[in-house]
Amino acid sequence: MKFLRFIWRNATRNKRRAILTVISISVAIVTICILQTIVVAFSSGARASDASRLVVRNKVSLMLPLPLAYQQRIESMAGVKAVTWWDWFGGNYQDKKNFFAKIAVEAESYFRMYPEFEIPKDQMSAFLADRRGCVIGQKLSEKFGFKLGDTVPIIGDIYPAPSGDTWEFVVKAIYTTTKIGVDENRMFLHWKYLDERMTELSRGGLIGVYTIQIDDPSKAAAVAKAVDAEFENSPEQTLTETEESFQMDFVKMWGNIAFLVRVIGAAVVFALLLVAANTMAMAARERTAEIAILKTLGFRGALLGSLVLAESLMLTIVGWAIGAGLAWVVCLGVSGMISRFLPTFALTLAPIALSLVIAVVIGAVSGVFPALHAARTRIVDAMRKVA
Amino acid sequence: MGAVHIRNLRKVYRREAQQVPVLDGLSIDIAEGDFVALMGPSGSGKTTLLNLIGGIDQPTSGEVVVSGTDIGRMKGGKLAKWRSRNIGFIFQLYNLIPVLTAFENVELPLLLTKLSKKERREHVMASLGVVGLTDRIDHYPRQLSGGQEQRVAIARAIVSDPALLLADEPTGDLDAKSAQEILTLLQRLNKEFKKTIVMVTHDPHAAERASRLVHLDKGVLEATPATAAAAR
Numbered sequence: 001m002k003f004l005r006f007i008w009r010n011a012t013r014n015k016r017r018a019i020l021t022v023i024s025i026s027v028a029i030v031t032i033c034i035l036q037t038i039v040v041a042f043s044s045g046a047r048a049s050d051a052s053r054l055v056v057r058n059k060v061s062l063m064l065p066l067p068l069a070y071q072q073r074i075e076s077m078a079g080v081k082a083v084t085w086w087d088w089f090g091g092n093y094q095d096k097k098n099f100f101a102k103i104a105v106e107a108e109s110y111f112r113m114y115p116e117f118e119i120p121k122d123q124m125s126a127f128l129a130d131r132r133g134c135v136i137g138q139k140l141s142e143k144f145g146f147k148l149g150d151t152v153p154i155i156g157d158i159y160p161a162p163s164g165d166t167w168e169f170v171v172k173a174i175y176t177t178t179k180i181g182v183d184e185n186r187m188f189l190h191w192k193y194l195d196e197r198m199t200e201l202s203r204g205g206l207i208g209v210y211t212i213q214i215d216d217p218s219k220a221a222a223v224a225k226a227v228d229a230e231f232e233n234s235p236e237q238t239l240t241e242t243e244e245s246f247q248m249d250f251v252k253m254w255g256n257i258a259f260l261v262r263v264i265g266a267a268v269v270f271a272l273l274l275v276a277a278n279t280m281a282m283a284a285r286e287r288t289a290e291i292a293i294l295k296t297l298g299f300r301g302a303l304l305g306s307l308v309l310a311e312s313l314m315l316t317i318v319g320w321a322i323g324a325g326l327a328w329v330v331c332l333g334v335s336g337m338i339s340r341f342l343p344t345f346a347l348t349l350a351p352i353a354l355s356l357v358i359a360v361v362i363g364a365v366s367g368v369f370p371a372l373h374a375a376r377t378r379i380v381d382a383m384r385k386v387a
Numbered sequence: 388m389g390a391v392h393i394r395n396l397r398k399v400y401r402r403e404a405q406q407v408p409v410l411d412g413l414s415i416d417i418a419e420g421d422f423v424a425l426m427g428p429s430g431s432g433k434t435t436l437l438n439l440i441g442g443i444d445q446p447t448s449g450e451v452v453v454s455g456t457d458i459g460r461m462k463g464g465k466l467a468k469w470r471s472r473n474i475g476f477i478f479q480l481y482n483l484i485p486v487l488t489a490f491e492n493v494e495l496p497l498l499l500t501k502l503s504k505k506e507r508r509e510h511v512m513a514s515l516g517v518v519g520l521t522d523r524i525d526h527y528p529r530q531l532s533g534g535q536e537q538r539v540a541i542a543r544a545i546v547s548d549p550a551l552l553l554a555d556e557p558t559g560d561l562d563a564k565s566a567q568e569i570l571t572l573l574q575r576l577n578k579e580f581k582k583t584i585v586m587v588t589h590d591p592h593a594a595e596r597a598s599r600l601v602h603l604d605k606g607v608l609e610a611t612p613a614t615a616a617a618a619r
């Protein structure tokens with residue numbers, strides 16, 4: 001492309017303006033990439049959910065338990081295929097900073113219902129055979145160096161330990177996953193071990209949340225209604241919803257973040273468009289006489305217009321490349337810090353591709369009018385204006 | 388090649404509702420290899436005439452035949468292509484692209500051809516050799532003197548070897564010494580390289596360098612006797 005150098009020289013002819021334009025594009029692209037990554041991370045939990053699973057929780061609060069006795073009643077209801085239950089264990093490994101989710105599960109039924117946690121058969125049997133056993137995610141095992149057979153001490157908070165203040169769990173299995181959005185940083189332990197301890201404290205027979213597998217995802221709403229009706233007159237009323245909206249309850253704590261993020265993103269894109277369009281408009285206007293000279297030399301309008309358009313695209317694409325690179329570095333740096341809130345936070349191809357599309361569209365839109373101006377400039381008129 | 392044949396040329400500009408006739412039934416013949424100086428008061432239509440000969444403006448009526456081609460009827464892209472092959476332009480001001488070096492400025496017309504990079508280089512160096520600036524190829528216009536800039540513009544005008552050169556007050560913005568150099572160069576292009584040249588000028592000394600002098604007044608050519616310049 002013999003005109004590439006000419007385009008580049010034109011794009012950088014006013015150094016300060018070119019640098020400022022590229023910087024503003026880069027900053028905007030970084031912002032867009034990171035915001036988009038946050039949205040993806042927030043919604044990944046929901047994406048990992050399964051339409052055939054319902055979550056039953058205490059109607060008053062997610063923090064309050066439900067009786068274990070509900071299990072059989074739910075199981076016998078029409079449309080229900082299987083029931084399992086689990087509880088948020090809380091607790092800390094050494095220090096509050098070392099956060100990861102610890103979940104007490106009814107082991108057999110839980111992993112049958114959540115095949116996305118992939119566990120080798122022999123490890124699974126070892127876990128089932130040891131009530132002090134636990135299953136951890138591959139990433140968690142890498143992060144803290146936990147190996148099979150290691151004992152992991154957890155300082156209890158919600159649930160006081162059997163002796164002293166530390167629970168001890170033995171790593172019996174390590175799970176991996178191939179499903180997008182599933183977190184590999186969790187620890188699962190036996191609910192029945194927890195319940196033994198609670199029974200000693202006369203607080204046995206309580207569970208956190210039931211998960212129901214239903215026969216037909218399209219009947220989810222009807223089953224959910226039926227479950228809640230079943231316990232309408234019981235001491236603990238229930239709230240049943242799809243796994244997806246259950247996940248979203250967590251997200252709602254942050255307000256409607258996705259919406260906010262999109263509004264901010266749109267504002268950034270718009271501001272960027274103004275910056276780029278202004279740069280190109282100024283560039284083209286200053287060059288009217290030169291465009292006339294080039295036309296005199298035989299350059300056609302279409303070629304000159306393309307050169308202006310290419311110049312505009314060059315600026316936005318250079319800005320995009322710098323911005324995307326920065327976003328990648330920032331996301332790598334930040335993901336460690338915020339993995340506590342957003343375990344699946346990582347820059348993926350999608351925001352990078354999206355921001356490239358935005359950069360190209362902005363380059364094209366801000367270049368198109370100056371390009372038309374260049375293409376349409378009449379030599380004699382342009383010469384008269386400057387003479 | 389390079390001969391100009393003009394018959395009953397009219398050019399009328401429209402200014403608001405008014406019609407402003409600039410050239411009014413002008414006829415002239417310029418022979419191949421001629422060096423014509425075009426003089427006349429400001430606003431008499433010299434630039435307009437030059438633009439019409441060069442095909443960057445279109446006549447209202449009349450006939451403009453350059454190197455055997457009737458360009459009055461040619462349009463747009465075809466005209467642009469014809470221009471790049473047959474005409475070299477030299478203006479008073481704003482000739483060069485400031486972000487390109489002398490070499491790259493001269494190379495511009497060749498970018499529109501199918502020539503290879505190596506061939507382009509040969510042509511550019513040859514042209515810059517003619518104007519005596521091979522030692523300035525990497526200089527940008529702002530690093531050149533006015534006279535040097537104008538020589539680069541001439542090198543660019545001749546790089547695709549057109550038969551006809553059109554110069555609109557090429558020395559109008561130069562000091563006396565540089566102006567002399569430019570005129571000498573144009574004369575050489577005329578004599579040695581057989582270029583047909585039409586040069587607009589205000590300067591009688593410049594006009595003397597031409598072989599023929601034509602006066603334009605209010606859009607009409609004045610009968611000019613064989614000039615002293617031609618005799619010289």
Ligand SMILES: Nc1ncnc2c1ncn2[C@@H]1O[C@H](COP(=O)(O)OP(=O)(O)O)[C@@H](O)[C@H]1O
Nearest residue numbers: 380381400409428429430431432433434435436
């Ligand atoms: N594009 C145009 N629109 C309107 N009037 C024009 C245009 N070009 C030239 N003119 C008018 O035509 C006349 C001749 O202009 P020009 O050819 O530039 O004269 P010169 O070069 O002899 O000074 C002037 O009165 C000028 O105002």
Ligand SMILES: [Mg+2]
Nearest residue numbers: 433434435555
């Ligand atoms: Mg003029």
